[in-house]
Amino acid sequence: MKKQRVGILGTGDVGKALGRGFASRGCEVKIGSREPKSKGPGEFVTFEEAARHGEIVLVCTRWDGTENALKLAGANNLAGKVVIDATNPLKYVNGAPAGMERGFSDSGGEQVQRWLPDAKVVKAFNIVGNALMVDPKLPGGPPTMFIGGNDAGAKQTVTDILTDFGWETIDLGGIEASRVLEPMCWAWVMSAMKTGKWMQAFKMLRA
Secondary structure (H helix, E strand, O other): OOOOEEEEEOOOHHHHHHHHHHHHOOOEEEEEEOOOOOOOOOEEEEHHHHHHHOOEEEEOOOHHHHHHHHHHHOHHHHOOOEEEEOOOOEEEEOOEEEEEOOOOOOOHHHHHHHHOOOOEEEEOOOOOOHHHOOOOOOOOOOOEEEEEEOOHHHHHHHHHHHHHOOOEEEEOOOHHHHHHHHHHHHHHHHHHHHHOOOOOOOOOOOO
């Protein structure tokens, strides 16, 4: 992977896992937060500073905080950049996920692209738990990450990152592919809740 500046919006488990992944590849990572701290897999700064810093920026917020985080980051600071959207528009009841906020006529990925009209948004990393996002070790070979986005060059950049992180990548087309990718997250959650096995990922098998 090319060593580059990476900005991450969100200090939760997803942001920290991906921050560690990029830092382990020699990238300069800054993680954006409403309340910047100094401990973590990189420097903790404001959302705006993380957005300005990153050549590539990842959106790793919980869905109900995504719009505000992007406002604080500043759409102008993300214009022309590859923005990886790892969010899922999940509804929560009593602190637990309880279904999807959006269905098949719109998606969180498309909303992020509308909020950031001049950014190159790619949906990725949203169909697996944070423990497997970097260097997944599962029987049967590398798992499959499905992605979607409107810019071919941005998707190639994300594919190169995923390859370095240990994933096979399948491009499903434009950002509207998020309408399929986000329900895949919910299928992943339902399976994990039923079996108690959270170390799982999807794999495309072909003849």
